Amino acid sequence: MATKSVQSLIEDIRLISETNHEIVEAVRALVKKTFKSTSEEVKYGGILxxxxxxxxxxxxxxxxxSVEFGAGAKITDEFGFLEGSGKGRRHLKIRSIAEVKNKKLAEYLLLAHKAASEV
Known part of the structure; x- marks a missing residue:
């Protein structure tokens, strides 16, 4: 059931913006490549x-x-791309496929997972 709702959200994103659809799919592929067992769920209007x-x-x-990190405030941001100033969350704004790589998303995913695991 969750897979279908993820799929329908992705289809909705594609209708609104082909570029954003490509970025979301690139983020999903990178998460799945970085972590062997990953689950996805639609919540808060996005994919967690x-x-x-x-x-x-x-x-x-x-x-x-936006790629949001719930424990992002715990990340030591040596690359300088994280945005946000709240108590917990940080995010990366991605406007093109190139920024997925240029803003070091693969490294941030590992840092975010480590930060979330230490809660």
């Missing part, structure tokens, strides 16, 4: 990822895609 613990989510907005 878990691998042992819930560690990030991807949300499509009009002008960008």
């Amino acid at each position: 990822f878990s691998s042992g613990v819930q560690f990030c989510g991807v949300f499509a907005y009009k002008e960008h895609v």
Whole structure:
């Protein structure tokens, strides 16, 4: 059932923005490549990822895609791409496929998973 709702959200994103659809799919592929067992669920208007613990989510907005890290404030941001200043969350704004790599998403996924695991 959850898979179908993820699929329908992805189809909705595609209708709104082909670019954002490509970015969301690239993020999903990277999460699945980085973590062997990953589950996805639709929540808060995006897709949340878990691998042992819930560690990030991807949300499509009009002008960008946001990859949100629930324990992002615990991440030592040596790359300088994280945004946000709340008590817990941090996010990456991604506006193109190139930014998935350029903003070091693969490294942030590992850092986010580690931060979420230490809660």
